[in-house]
Every structure is written in structure tokens, then in C-alpha cells.
Amino acid sequence: MELFAVADIPEVTPGDDLASLIRERVDLRPDDVVCVASTVVSKAEGRIADLDDYPAGPRAREIADHLSDLEDREKDPRFAQAVLEESVEIIMESPFLLTETRFGHVGVNAGIDRSNVPDGDLLLLPKRPSESAARIQTELPADQVIVTDTCGRPFRYGQRGVAIGWDGMPASRDWRGQVDRDGREMGVTVQNVIDELAAAANLVAGEGNGGTPVVVVRGFEFGDLPGSQNHFRDLDGDYVRQALRGWSHSPTEGEA
Amino acid sequence: MELFAVADIPEVTPGDDLASLIRERVDLRPDDVVCVASTVVSKAEGRIADLDDYPAGPRAREIADHLSDLEDREKDPRFAQAVLEESVEIIMESPFLLTETRFGHVGVNAGIDRSNVPDGDLLLLPKRPSESAARIQTELPADQVIVTDTCGRPFRYGQRGVAIGWDGMPASRDWRGQVDRDGREMGVTVQNVIDELAAAANLVAGEGNGGTPVVVVRGFEFGDLPGSQNHFRDLDGDYVRQALRGWSHSPTEGEA
Numbered sequence: 001m002e003l004f005a006v007a008d009i010p011e012v013t014p015g016d017d018l019a020s021l022i023r024e025r026v027d028l029r030p031d032d033v034v035c036v037a038s039t040v041v042s043k044a045e046g047r048i049a050d051l052d053d054y055p056a057g058p059r060a061r062e063i064a065d066h067l068s069d070l071e072d073r074e075k076d077p078r079f080a081q082a083v084l085e086e087s088v089e090i091i092m093e094s095p096f097l098l099t100e101t102r103f104g105h106v107g108v109n110a111g112i113d114r115s116n117v118p119d120g121d122l123l124l125l126p127k128r129p130s131e132s133a134a135r136i137q138t139e140l141p142a143d144q145v146i147v148t149d150t151c152g153r154p155f156r157y158g159q160r161g162v163a164i165g166w167d168g169m170p171a172s173r174d175w176r177g178q179v180d181r182d183g184r185e186m187g188v189t190v191q192n193v194i195d196e197l198a199a200a201a202n203l204v205a206g207e208g209n210g211g212t213p214v215v216v217v218r219g220f221e222f223g224d225l226p227g228s229q230n231h232f233r234d235l236d237g238d239y240v241r242q243a244l245r246g247w248s249h250s251p252t253e254g255e256a
Numbered sequence: 257m258e259l260f261a262v263a264d265i266p267e268v269t270p271g272d273d274l275a276s277l278i279r280e281r282v283d284l285r286p287d288d289v290v291c292v293a294s295t296v297v298s299k300a301e302g303r304i305a306d307l308d309d310y311p312a313g314p315r316a317r318e319i320a321d322h323l324s325d326l327e328d329r330e331k332d333p334r335f336a337q338a339v340l341e342e343s344v345e346i347i348m349e350s351p352f353l354l355t356e357t358r359f360g361h362v363g364v365n366a367g368i369d370r371s372n373v374p375d376g377d378l379l380l381l382p383k384r385p386s387e388s389a390a391r392i393q394t395e396l397p398a399d400q401v402i403v404t405d406t407c408g409r410p411f412r413y414g415q416r417g418v419a420i421g422w423d424g425m426p427a428s429r430d431w432r433g434q435v436d437r438d439g440r441e442m443g444v445t446v447q448n449v450i451d452e453l454a455a456a457a458n459l460v461a462g463e464g465n466g467g468t469p470v471v472v473v474r475g476f477e478f479g480d481l482p483g484s485q486n487h488f489r490d491l492d493g494d495y496v497r498q499a500l501r502g503w504s505h506s507p508t509e510g511e512a
Binding site: 001002003004092095106115150153154155156157158159160161162171172179189190191192193195196197199200202203204206220223230231232233238239240241243244 | 257258259260348351362371406409410411412413414415416417418427428435445446447448449451452453455456458459460462476479486487488489494495496497499500
């Protein structure tokens with residue numbers, strides 16, 4: 001398996017045809033997986049906004065006030081309003097705003113980016129990233145497209161590449177019922193391959209000035225195992241999310 | 257960047273010299289990252305145990321009873337005892353046992369595997385996986401070694417490759433202070449590269465019968481950014497873990 005970044009993708013602006021920008025710069029094969037950073041998908045789709053577009057309601061003001069107290073620096077309630085409008089549920093309000101976006105992804109600040117925005121204050125995530133992936137895929141010789149983002153996670157430090165949208169492949173590979181060398185059923189159950197592909201792509205993508213937002217994974221073999229489209233957990237099987245509901249963070253001495 | 261599995265690693269047994277098993281099968285280069293599945297590290301280190309080695313104490317019996325009720329099938333209290341003995345803290349007791357292992361990793365059942373064990377009931381994780389990585393690295397021409405496992409995570413379905421031990425490289429890459437194309441400070445902060453490398457390796461490793469426990473990552477460039485050895489979160493910055501402390505799962509109708 002081989003991964004390489006597509007060189008010289010120019011700054012993307014609203015209305016740009018991402019698929020042609022990619023196609024013109026790389027010879028793709030049908031079994032390639034093309035990983036596209038959500039930042040450029042959002043820019044092409046014009047998901048750029050200004051803080052003034054989000055006059056803060058009472059809930060946003062309450063959240064921003066609380067976070068301002070906690071961090072002892074002013075938080076913009078319009079930013080909280082933007083997060084609320086991109087979300088269907090607030091999972092955690094402090095010490096940061098963790099929500100479920102309208103398309104099912106759980107992330108800090110609904111994934112809204114305040115860097116990387118040439119003509120506005122905010123870069124919102126694509127509205128429906130799997131539909132974005134499908135639109136891009138249709139215009140590419142490669143059969144699989146993943147829209148990637150980076151996010152943190154509990155228990156483990158730092159951020160890693162994750163998939164927020166995908167097309168042309170299953171999200172996960174199902175090992176259930178497979179046996180090990182001694183004929184026992186295996187401990188591993190379902191492997192989330194699109195997150196793993198996004199993580200792999202992030203290793204060669206870079207960020208910032210040297211950022212290369214499109215990475216090709218060549219030679220990944222899904223194999224014969226059954227696949228499924230399960231990617232974002234349902235509340236039922238998500239005990240951490242259940243625990244976070246109703247939990248309220250009490251700042252420790254160091255934070256206050 | 258290129259990834260390939262090392263072919264024909266034989267079944268590993270206690271006392272085996274993993275580094276020579278690898279060295280004999282692949283020409284490594286100094287900048288290769290060698291990802292070794294914890295299963296074979298554990299086998300080489302003799303981390304195989306029987307349930308009879310863990311006579312259950314009252315706490316293990318209590319946990320097993322509770323889980324047996326929940327799932328309506330008998331849970332072995334000796335297994336719960338093994339998990340307790342491998343752990344420093346129980347983070348969640350039900351509907352599954354989530355603990356922090358002695359080396360800082362948070363995982364279900366302390367990562368104890370009940371498949372993949374030829375001569376015993378249980379395969380425990382390596383005692384100190386970063387020390388295992390260092391021991392293997394010393395005997396290899398490659399400068400970086402990662403010991404990998406797979407685990408699930410909140411909010412997102414399925415398991416993915418993760419690093420539980422590493423040597424010869426920083427765990428993460430620090431982008432703080434880097435600016436985007438427009439000179440704004442970037443949203444991304446710290447990238448956990450060893451988890452991303454483990455996830456990438458898991459895409460080519462396979463599991464079970466066709467399992468290839470050693471994967472080489474060639475051509476990964478850490479680059480000039482500062483690195484850090486932060487990998488497992490401290491409780492202080494881990495709000496999910498704080499929320500899980502003291503939370504108790506109430507089974508819904510479907511589960512009971």
C-alpha cells in the first residue's frame with residue numbers, strides 16, 4: 001500500500017471544481033482511495049461565514065459567558081451561536097463545546113475552523129460530507145473518496161485524521177465469525193477502515209503553509225469480508241455519550 | 257510513504273526472538289517504522305495465562321455477577337480478576353469493563369485477548385510495551401518501533417489500530433504556533449502520529465488466519481516540527497474520563 005500527496009493544489013475558492021483540480025494533477029486508478037481534507041471541500045462549497053451572520057441568542061450567550069469565566073478571556077457568543085446552528089445536540093458545554101453535527105459527527109465546536117479562512121471568519125464543515133464525497137467521486141477515475149478531518153479523542157493525547165464522509169466503499173470491515181489460527185473466534189470485531197485510511201492520509205498531508213489537502217491511497221485491499229456503512233455510533237451503543245449527558249464539568253484549581 | 261506486511265512470520269512462542277524473526281524476513285532501513293502487533297510481543301514475552309491463575313476475589317465476583325445479569329449469560333469472575341490485576345483504575349464497570357492498564361492505556365478488559373492463545377486461556381498485553389519496543393528496536397536496523405493494538409472509541413463505530421508502546425520517535429508532532437496560508441494560527445494543535453501509524457499499519461496487517469503481525473512503514477517523514485512523548489492523556493485534561501468516574505450505566509429495555 002502506498003500513499004502520496006497530490007502536489008500543487010492551488011488555494012481553493014467557492015465554486016471551484018475540486019474533482020478537476022485533482023484530476024489534472026494525478027493519474028488515478030479505479031482502486032485508489034482519494035482522501036480530501038474537509039477544509040478544501042468546504043471552501044469549494046462556499047461554507048465560509050462571518051461571525052456577524054450569527055447574532056447570538058440567549059443559549060449562545062449563556063455558553064459563551066460560562067466559557068469566558070472558565071478561561072478568563074472573552075469568548076464570542078456569535079461563535080457559540082454558529083456552533084449551535086451547525087449542531088443537533090450539545091454533548092458537553094464546558095470546558096469546551098462538544099456537539100453532534102447535523103450529519104452525525106461528534107466534534108469540538110461542530111468542527112468549525114477559525115484558521116484557514118481567506119475571506120471570512122469561519123469555515124464550516126461540509127453540510128453533508130458523504131454527498132460531497134459522492135459528487136467528487138463521480139468526476140474522478142478513482143472509485144473511492146473519503147472526506148477527512150482531524151479531531152481529538154478521549155484517553156489519548158492529540159488529534160488524528162478521521163473520516164467524516166465517504167463514498168464508493170464500506171465504512172468498516174466485519175471480522176465477526178472469523179477464527180484465529182487455533183480456530184477460536186477472534187476478539188476483533190469490526191474494523192473502521194475509513195477512519196484508518198484518513199489517519200494514514202493525515203501522516204502525509206501536512207497542515208498549514210505546507211498543507212497538501214489531497215492524498216491518494218493506492219493498493220488498499222478491502223478483501224472479501226463483509227462491509228458495513230456503520231460509522232457514527234448511535235446513542236444506544238455509545239456509553240461515553242450517555243455518561244456525558246447530564247455531566248457537568250467542575251473546574252479544578254489549576255483551571256479556574 | 258509505503259506500507260507492507262512482513263510475510264511468513266511463524267507462530268510466535270514464549271522466548272522467541274522477535275527481532276531476528278523480523279530481520280530474517282525483510283531488509284530494513286534506518287528510517288523505517290516497524291509496527292509490531294501486541295499479540296506477538298505478548299507471546300514472545302510469555303504473557304499467556306490461564307483463568308485458574310486468577311482465583312476471583314469479592315470485587316471480581318461482584319463485577320462478573322453484574323455483567324452476567326446484564327447479558328443474561330454467565331461471566332467468568334476469574335476473567336474479571338485478571339482484568340483487575342492488570343489495571344490501576346476501573347473507569348467503567350458495565351456494560352463492559354473499561355480500565356486503565358498499568359502502563360497508562362485505557363481499554364476494554366485491560367486489552368486481555370481470549371482468542372489467539374495457543375497454550376492458555378488468556379493473552380495479556382505486554383507489561384511495558386514501550387520497553388518491549390525498545391528491546392526490539394535495539395536488534396533491528398530500523399530506528400523506530402511501535403507496538404500496536406486495536407481498540408474502539410466513543411462516538412465512532414468499530415475498532416482501529418492504536419499505538420500502545422513506541423521507541424525511537426516522538427509520539428506526537430506539535431503544530432502549535434504554525435500559521436496557515438493567510439498567516440492565522442492553525443486550528444490543529446498536536447498530531448498523534450504513532451496512533452496514525454498504527455492505524456495505517458492495521459490496514460495492511462489483517463487479522464486471524466491471514467494475520468500478518470509485522471508491518472513496515474517506509475518513507476514517513478516526521479519533519480522539523482517539535483515532537484513530544486505525550487500519548488496517554490492525564491486525568492486532568494481528560495473530561496470524558498472525569499465524566500465516566502461515578503457514572504453508572506442503567507440498561508435500557510433492549511439490553512435487559
